Amino acid sequence: MRNSAFQVFKQALQGDVGWKPVWRSPDPKPEYDFIIVGGGGHGLATAYYLAKKYRQANVAVLEKGWIGSGNVGRNTTIIRSNYLLDGNEPFYEFSMKLWEGLEQELNYNAMVSQRGIINLFHTDSQRDAFVRRGNAMRLNGVDAVLLDREALRKECPFLNFDNARFPILGGLSQPRGGTVRHDAVAWGYARGADQHGVDIIQNCEATGFLISDGVCTGVATPRGQIRAKKVGVAVAGSSSRVMAKAGMRLPIESHVLQAFVSEGLKPIIPGVVTFGAGHFYVSQSNKGGLVFGGDIDGYNTYAQRGNLPTVEDVCEGGVAIMPMIGRARLLRMWGGVVDMSMDGSPIIDKTHIEGLYFNGGWCYGGFKATPASGVAFAHLLATDSPHETATAYRFDRFSRGYMIDEKGMGAQPNLH
Amino acid sequence: MIITHPVLGPRDAQEFTYLGDASLIHRPDPEADDATGAFHEYLYQRENIAGEHRELWFHEQGDRSWLVVTRNTLTHEVLDVEFANDVARREGRSQ
Ligand SMILES: Cc1cc2nc3c(=O)[nH]c(=O)nc-3n(C[C@H](O)[C@H](O)[C@H](O)COP(=O)(O)OP(=O)(O)OC[C@H]3O[C@@H](n4cnc5c(N)ncnc54)[C@H](O)[C@@H]3O)c2cc1C
Secondary structure, X not given: OOOOHHHHHHHHHOOOOOOOOOOOOOOOOOXXXXXXXXXXXXXXXXXXXXXXXXXXXXXXXXXXXXXXOOHHHOOOOEEOOOOOOOOOHHHHHHHHHHHXXXXXXXXXXXXXXXXXXXXXXXXXXXXXXXXXXHHHHHHOOOOOEEEEHHHHHHHOOOOOOOOOOOOOOEEEEEOOOEEOOHHHHHHHHHHHHHHOOOEEEXXXXXXXXXXXXXXXXXXXXXXXXXXXXXXXXXXXXXXXXXXXXXXXXXXXXXXXXXXXXXXXXXXXXXXXXXXXXXXXXXXXXXXXXXXXXXXXXXXXXXXOOOOXXXXXXXXXXXXXXXXXXXXXXXEEEEEEEEEEEOOOOOEEEEXXXXXXXXXXXXXXXXXXXXXXXXXXXXXXXXXXXXXXXXXXXXXXXXXXXXXXXOOOOOOOHHHO | OEEEEOOOEEEEHHHOEEEEEHHHXXXXXXXXXXXXXXXHHHHHOXXXXXXXXXXXXXXXXXXXXXXXXXXXXXXXXXXXXXXXXXXXXXXXXXX
């Protein structure tokens, strides 16, 4: 059923009893051409583009829980393409362009809202670094605007410009950045993939890989072995656990990132505002809740919950830069396990095992990458060559010395 | 999380900074023939264990000692705490 205003109207008049489930729940077939392990945003997008763009008819997604139960449904929904380095910027801009057409592509309302993102700066040297990043963005054809204090004051009059420790001198703005309804991204890709014949199999964990003589021929699951010509793994925070089943160690540590939502408030925050120096970023949802977060907790963990010191740190940062929110009450908070890589950038690559492919290391910022990651991983799986925007995301970049380290932090995942 | 320091007793994890897997104690020999490969493994590849993880914490806002903490990464339960010095010596590092 195509979604349209007419359809909403028609269904409403008929008491809304005509809506059908938007994806099937098939039993797994004994064999597929492609199996994608992980039904998060990246796995579902990969399956969708494999079926639609690369015309593969025999594709399955295996998800250990229900789709959307991972980070795709836990993130703070920010999209942007304001990166500095050549390995990253064309990829994220490709993703931004896909976001801009996504709802038409999927015929699904994902509430893509280009309300803008502003990164605040507080010193001359930080401004210089932001000017450099803004110029790098513009060299890649991406919108970037440097706001001085007065221009910023017009957009965000509520900021604490004269904070003693971090006086606000201005901000780097990307007007095309914004937010997207994260669950709808999972559902939209799932619906689109299903319509193109992809089997989405929930509650079906990949518990091992069928590997002999260096060739992967499928996966083991509690519902039996499922064979495949190619297996692509996109399990985000579980990357190391899953790839260990293929005997691999990854340049990744799993960490927890927490997110917070306040009670609903009247519209006050126009777009996304990030206060990197104080470990705080915020936007306001359409329902009025302030959606905010900060840094990762900073220690290895697979528990999908964090600890109180980080809660305190994030809230302190928020109140420092926007004292007014001190009176808002916190409604809910949660954590998600993110796959922090050694240089802060992702991997989309073949493994040394034939037929086994990997997509991961998205750190705390992989939601914005979802559409491009789907295209790039589908491209790699279908053609065995990297997508033109993802040629730098290789496993061997660490041994060759081609790290993509936006922040220049070195091999210390909790500092990226 | 509470980390029970061997000398100072139970301390809030907030007083510490985190470095990572305790295997970092064993820096490879830069003179060895396979040094390039060994340093790649050492610097970049991690077990990233789900379960009991031995890891290095620095008591930055305390006595500035390095500790090896054994902690369950699925539950955050701290199981054992030792001075990194003691661990390093026991495991054969000279200094
Ligand atoms: C609190 C928080 C805030 C964030 N905010 C942002 C943001 O504002 N902007 C941004 O760009 N990014 C953000 N991120 C990062 C982003 O959410 C992730 O990088 C991205 O969602 C990861 O890709 P995914 O959607 O495929 O992951 P997931 O949704 O986690 O998908 C992985 C799936 O694999 C499944 N799986 C695991 N093991 C197996 C197995 N053995 N067999 C089968 N299935 C398995 C899991 O159940 C899961 O559903 C945030 C993350 C968190 C936690």
